Amino acid sequence: MDRLSATLTTPLTKTDLFQIKPDELPVQERIEIEYLRAQAIARQYKLTAEDVHTLSDKFWAMHLDNITAVDVAPMALLTIQYNLAAGTLAPWAAKRPELRPILQRILDFECSGQFMLTEQAHGLDAIHLETTATMLPDGSFDFHTPHDGAAKYMPPSVPLAGINMARIGVIIAKLVVDGEDRGVRPFVVPLSDGKQMCQGVVCRQLPERAGAGPLGHSLTWFNHVRLPPSACLGPTEMPKSKKAAFQAAIWRITVGSLALGALAVPAVGVSAYVLARYSQRRTVVSSDTGKVVPIVSFRTQQIPILHALAQSFAMNAFMQRKTSGGFALFCDPKADIRVRMGVAAAAKCVMMLHIQESCTQLSERVGAQGLSCYNQIIAIQLEMRGAAIAEGDTLVIAIRLATELILGRYELPAPRYPTSLPARHEAGLIAEARSILKNKLGGKHRSDEFNRLILPRCEVIVRAIGERFFYEAAIDAGVDKKLVDLYEVNILKHDPAWYAVNAGLGSWEINEREDTAVSAALPDLEKYLAATHAHDYALAPIMTNERWWNFAQSFVTFTGGASTEVIQTPSAGKL
Ligand SMILES: Cc1cc2nc3c(=O)[nH]c(=O)nc-3n(C[C@H](O)[C@H](O)[C@H](O)COP(=O)(O)OP(=O)(O)OC[C@H]3O[C@@H](n4cnc5c(N)ncnc54)[C@H](O)[C@@H]3O)c2cc1C
Structure with a gap:
């Protein structure tokens, strides 16, 4: 890890x-x-x-x-x-x-x-x-x-x-x-x-x-x-x-898709660390017991922290070539260039999703302090909006990849665990799109119907592929099973309708799975936080009370000697 x-x-x-x-x-x-x-x-x-x-x-x-x-x-x-x-x-x-x-x-x-x-x-x-x-x-x-x-x-x-x-x-x-x-x-x-x-x-x-x-x-x-x-x-x-000359000239942009995507590992990991530490020190008076409790005791803090940690470890596992077949293939200069581009596209689409989704939730759970860039989380999120566009706009690389896969032009690395829920999800979405293309669109991918019906589905399909890559990489890299289970729940939550129809998992079942996974992982929170190595990089002033008040010393301060009467004192005669 x-x-x-x-x-x-x-x-x-x-x-x-x-x-x-x-x-x-x-x-x-x-x-x-x-x-x-x-x-x-x-x-x-x-x-x-x-x-x-x-x-x-x-x-x-x-x-x-x-x-x-x-x-x-x-x-x-x-x-x-x-x-x-x-x-x-x-x-x-x-x-x-x-x-x-x-x-x-x-x-x-x-x-x-x-x-x-x-x-x-x-x-x-x-x-x-x-x-x-x-x-x-x-x-x-x-x-x-x-x-x-x-x-x-x-x-x-x-x-x-x-x-x-x-x-x-x-x-x-x-x-x-x-x-x-x-x-x-x-x-x-x-x-x-x-x-x-x-x-x-x-x-x-x-x-x-x-x-x-x-x-x-x-x-x-x-x-x-x-x-x-x-x-x-x-x-x-x-x-x-000329097309091949163009692609050769800009090949490093494909590497850039994955390189920018990789920033999600520290972005999400350190953001989770900031919220975890803040939630441990920030207290409220419990309405149930009247006692002072840290806000980390609320499930609604624990869920975004643990999901973000699971995402960060799963993405990190994908980026290790010894245990991650997809990443090793991407780095192999002899591999089919279209497959390498496809692996990078699927990974980047999910990495950008994890950043935007997790950083939104994590910064919201810091309250008003979450809106300040100096507390890191929202700054990371806003900066990474640009990364989703630069070096492969996520929507357009998803459209290209999904279209080529639906047309069967090439295959990405096959699932290592084909009966797992993420692998079934990916296969189900691709099969559905192929069936619609064949039966409803008469096989015409350059058509208005394809534009209307398939283009809006492409990101969902490509995210399913990327999530399956990360899930498998986490298992193969030996990421703690409790985090792998949590990551699986995270995947289910992204397409609950599919899992309800195709895997018989209603929204309450997914809720219960999440509860079980969070309860199992929570006792190891400190271990996971330490494994992010985020301590020295979490510079947010809200990390400690002392750091916050030291930082507040730098704020522009206003004082004065004005004396104004806002409410007129009634004169004695009228009393
Ligand atoms: C932070 C940042 C840094 C950058 N740095 C560099 C750099 O160093 N060097 C460099 O050369 N460029 C750089 N760029 C530019 C970047 O490569 C382009 O912004 C990117 O290629 C998208 O082009 P565009 O912004 O003109 O969007 P457009 O091409 O105008 O596309 C806008 C939108 O139209 C839609 N669209 C377009 N085409 C299609 C399609 N085929 N199918 C479906 N929908 C489509 C999509 O919704 C797309 O998001 C940077 C961009 C950003 C945000």
Whole structure:
């Protein structure tokens, strides 16, 4: 159950850099703090090109690190830096020595490495992107944004002058040779030198994202920027398939789906820890006995805490390649790319569900304090809204995967426990969708009926697959059976109608199963909390009374000498 990276970043949590930032700092300063935090985490991990390219245990350990719960924003930068920028460059640098120095600067986090695919007018249909890299007679490139809709949208390009950090982009653009569109390639493009933008590159900083640490998200234009021949990552000939060239150029986004998903392990685990500790120290007077009792004595606190812990351990079990067949397959470069993408999609959809569902419940159960970002849970939840969209929008990857599975184009890893409830649920939903396609839609998947009837079911189907992966991984990794039972109840609660009709489990039966599972797990709460290693990462001021009042010292305080009479005292004569 222990986490690989349990202690690597613990020293950082004691440094000034990782303490709560005052909200009133100017935005540019807050942006730069996020980069310094990302750099500090990177320097604990010291990932190599080999780690990034082979998807080593250390690469995944960084994404499972509890430091995510202290601040999600630096993790977003790290995953772009290592997975997208370095990950796209690394295979080319292995063959082309001239690329190694720039790859090393990115690996050392000496500069900020960005990955620019999305354009303002092309998000999920990025395959139709319009940024061009036109090859000139001397082999160099003219890199250009043909119109505003082709400006790169979201990846940060704001200069980091306060910390003198240069930026380099791995940018996906259409290669044009002799007037011919030869499909997309990644290009290495300097964006800023640490002080100012590079010539011909224009950045317009986007307004801040709701509830998220600022990273300097931007709109970025290229005005006939001249790039050397070495900037192109890939051959300049016409590819056999433009679609395959596109998929090869953006392959690391699939890794990113799972890498961003993995942040759910610490996000949910540390959030559960914060609520558990708060619930143990917060007391009320019991209306039954008149005695002071901690709120953790209420079942309505215990349920979200224990479910979140079960989710965190089940997701963590899935991310261990020794015991998790699905994850091992994802990391296998020889496996069918469609299956690898499918595994990542199913896992990410459930990971994002667990974060949004658990963090909503956990933060609500902290009361008013749950609404403050400094108490971590709601901050994690809001930040992770972005992760559900970036690197594979969960709805759209679910639609793609479910459609291909319904059509029988390939299979994901078969259930190891086919008679288990989660495996029966998954098989039942897929069989039902196949039957509807065949019998009601005449087998036509490009039809209005498919759009109306099947598309809205896709997320439910894909979540069922991901939940089955995590459930099986938890069993195979030897996660405490009490937590596995709890995780199973959590799955049942996501689709009670199906289990009522197909497994004869009414809502009261599910309620009783939950009661049994929570009662069994509760005595081991301390053991589970310790196994999250969250102690040093739960920096919420509400963790202790002392910490809260120390923190409250920093609040703006108002005093005065005014004396006003709100209620007029009646004059003596009228009495
Ligand atoms: C926090 C964050 C960081 C990001 N960082 C980067 C980055 O570093 N580099 C980069 O290149 N990009 C980045 N992006 C952009 C991201 O990749 C895009 O936001 C994403 O691809 C979705 O594109 P869009 O926002 O334009 O949504 P759109 O394409 O406009 O889609 C909006 C909605 O339309 C619906 N929809 C669209 N297509 C379909 C379909 N085929 N079937 C059914 N429904 C559909 C879905 O409901 C979808 O959610 C980032 C985004 C976020 C939120």
